[in-house]
Amino acid sequence: xxxxxxxxxxxxxxxxxxxxxxxxxxxxxxxxxxxxxxxxxxxxxxxxxxxxxxxxxxxxxxxxxxxxxxxxxxxxxxxxxxxxxxxxxxxxxxxxxxxxxxxxxxxxxxxxxxxxxxxxxxxxxxxxxxxxxxxxxxxxxxxxxxxxxxxxxxxxxxxxxxxxxxxxxxxxxxxxxxxxxxxxxxxxxxxxxxxxxxxxxxxxxxxxxxxxxxxxxxxxxxxxxxxxxxxxxxxxxxxxxxxxxxxxxxxxxxx
Amino acid sequence: xxxxxxxxxxxxxxxxxxxxxxxxxxxxxxxxxxxxxxxxxxxxxxxxxxxxxxxxxxxxxxxxxxxxxxxxxxxxxxxxxxxxxxxxxxxxxxxxxxxxxxxxxxxxxxxxxxxxxxxxxxxxxxxxxxxxxxxxxxxxxxxxxxxxxxxxxxxxxxxxxxxxxxxxxxxxxxxxxxxxxxxxxxxxxxxxxxxxxxxxxxxxxxxxxxxxxxxxxxxxxxxxxxxxxxxxxxxxxxxxxxxxxxxxxxxxxxxxxxxxxxxxxxxxxxxxxxxxxxxxxxxxxxxxxxxxxxxxxxxxxxxxxxxxxxxxxxxx
Numbered sequence: 001x002x003x004x005x006x007x008x009x010x011x012x013x014x015x016x017x018x019x020x021x022x023x024x025x026x027x028x029x030x031x032x033x034x035x036x037x038x039x040x041x042x043x044x045x046x047x048x049x050x051x052x053x054x055x056x057x058x059x060x061x062x063x064x065x066x067x068x069x070x071x072x073x074x075x076x077x078x079x080x081x082x083x084x085x086x087x088x089x090x091x092x093x094x095x096x097x098x099x100x101x102x103x104x105x106x107x108x109x110x111x112x113x114x115x116x117x118x119x120x121x122x123x124x125x126x127x128x129x130x131x132x133x134x135x136x137x138x139x140x141x142x143x144x145x146x147x148x149x150x151x152x153x154x155x156x157x158x159x160x161x162x163x164x165x166x167x168x169x170x171x172x173x174x175x176x177x178x179x180x181x182x183x184x185x186x187x188x189x190x191x192x193x194x195x196x197x198x199x200x201x202x203x204x205x206x207x208x209x210x211x212x213x214x215x216x217x218x219x220x221x222x223x224x225x226x227x228x229x230x231x232x233x234x235x236x237x238x239x240x241x242x243x244x245x246x247x248x249x250x251x252x253x254x255x
Numbered sequence: 256x257x258x259x260x261x262x263x264x265x266x267x268x269x270x271x272x273x274x275x276x277x278x279x280x281x282x283x284x285x286x287x288x289x290x291x292x293x294x295x296x297x298x299x300x301x302x303x304x305x306x307x308x309x310x311x312x313x314x315x316x317x318x319x320x321x322x323x324x325x326x327x328x329x330x331x332x333x334x335x336x337x338x339x340x341x342x343x344x345x346x347x348x349x350x351x352x353x354x355x356x357x358x359x360x361x362x363x364x365x366x367x368x369x370x371x372x373x374x375x376x377x378x379x380x381x382x383x384x385x386x387x388x389x390x391x392x393x394x395x396x397x398x399x400x401x402x403x404x405x406x407x408x409x410x411x412x413x414x415x416x417x418x419x420x421x422x423x424x425x426x427x428x429x430x431x432x433x434x435x436x437x438x439x440x441x442x443x444x445x446x447x448x449x450x451x452x453x454x455x456x457x458x459x460x461x462x463x464x465x466x467x468x469x470x471x472x473x474x475x476x477x478x479x480x481x482x483x484x485x486x487x488x489x490x491x492x493x494x495x496x497x498x499x500x501x502x503x504x505x506x507x508x509x510x511x512x513x514x515x516x517x518x519x520x521x522x523x524x525x526x527x528x529x530x531x532x533x534x535x536x537x538x539x540x541x542x543x544x545x546x547x548x549x550x551x552x553x554x555x556x557x558x559x560x561x562x563x564x565x566x567x568x569x570x571x
Binding site: 050052071072073076077081082084088089090091092093097100101102103104105107109111114115116117121124125128164165168 | 425428429432433434435436437439440443444446447448449450451452453454455555
């Protein structure tokens with residue numbers, strides 16, 4: 001079943017056409033990569049899917065329901081979560097609170113119960129706490145739960161951001177350059193982690209990445225974007241040998 | 256229910272301490288140990304505490320720079336004064352009406368302005384605060400620029416004390432809940448909060464409404480303590496005064512807002528003896544605090560039982 005379907009998506013900023021007629025389809029349970037040179041429009045695709053921008057033209061279907069024009073929080077509630085290219089944690093809050101905020105959309109008590117401190121509040125808080133701890137445990141961050149998010153090392157901040165995204169219980173997880181700033185060893189671990197969370201949480205994953213070893217190693221199918229257009233798609237081996245892709249990355253051959 | 260025996264114990268200690276403070280002051284008023292001068296300053300202090308704690312919800316916790324707080328105070332003051340003076344309603348009903356009217360004003364103003372950010376929001380709220388004042392100035396039935404005079408003095412120490420406790424409990428219970436975390440996430444990173452499924456606009460409006468409603472409470476108490484209300488009292492300088500308290504106490508610290516409100520009220524009272532240099536000293540103190548402690552007295556931390564002040568901590 002197709003979980004995400006982008007049809008003829010176009011977006012321009014002023015006179016600059018960032019995306020033109022982009023078509024992209026992801027099957028449920030797939031792990032798909034989106035690559036392309038700098039400025040190709042990859043992050044714009046993500047921002048359109050998650051509702052940061054509205055598309056000028058075209059449709060975004062999630063589970064065959066149109067999603068374009070919805071506010072980001074609605075899109076999250078439908079089951080799409082993302083991480084950011086430049087990590088966007090709630091910097092001054094504790095690691096635990098970062099995850100708890102992601103659990104807020106299913107908050108098990110009402111506002112008046114919180115203000116009147118009714119039993120429902122204490123029960124609800126206990127279950128939120130337990131749930132948030134569970135996500136931290138999975139990502140090996142339980143020991144650091146009361147530390148301030150910005151004090152974590154870079155790799156752990158990345159992990160926390162993924163944990164926070166997963167806590168919204170998405171069915172589609174969108175990762176924007178998850179390996180940015182990581183060394184080869186950390187990238188290797190991240191690859192394992194991405195494979196593992198897909199199995200564990202039964203997710204569909206779409207990721208943008210510059211690190212070719214990660215993309216080629218982990219993705220089942222790859223779309224290549226250049227100047228706002230999809231120029232190729234296929235399995236990693238096809239993409240590696242596709243002349244148009246090589247041209248986009250390395251330039252034309254001199255004859 | 257508080258989960259452990261320790262929490263029950265602290266709740267009990269808080270209640271005992273609060274009851275102690277209340278009884279002591281009540282006794283001092285009854286026996287005239289506190290003369291009229293001190294009593295007036297006590298009322299001003301209580302009203303300032305409510306104002307700064309409620310503005311701190313908007314500016315400190317939600318991170319939305321609002322400069323129209325005096326406008327909501329005016330709504331509360333006028334509505335409650337009409338209730339008691341023209342409609343002969345009981346004071347408590349007048350207070351509730353003032354709160355609700357101010358919260359409604361907060362909602363009406365919040366929905367369009369909270370789409371703006373930073374400086375733009377500050378200018379818009381400043382403008383709306385002034386609009387409320389100018390409207391009041393031009394309604395002849397409300398006394399126009401002369402305002403309403405001869406409001407009966409119904410505000411007493413139990414009302415003032417009760418209102419402070421009420422304000423702090425509402426705000427602390429809100430902030431220390433999932434809804435409070437949603438509100439704080441708006442301050443931390445609005446885009447990320449929205450992506451985590453939080454309806455950021457609604458939480459901004461919610462915080463704005465609660466903050467405005469509590470400012471209305473302060474307004475109602477003010478009107479029924481000082482007999483006279485006129486539009487000029489609620490001009491933007493008043494909003495600015497409240498903002499100074501919040502920034503001085505530390506954005507995002509309820510205990511800081513309380514301490515700063517007490518400090519500013521005492522300072523203003525003492526400086527009244529030196530009218531010539533009053534504003535200079537006042538300004539100088541603020542400048543020095545901002546140079547040496549730009550995050551305010553308490554930053555975004557709270558004084559809790561873990562530090563030393565167990566009086567206002569949010570452990571209830």
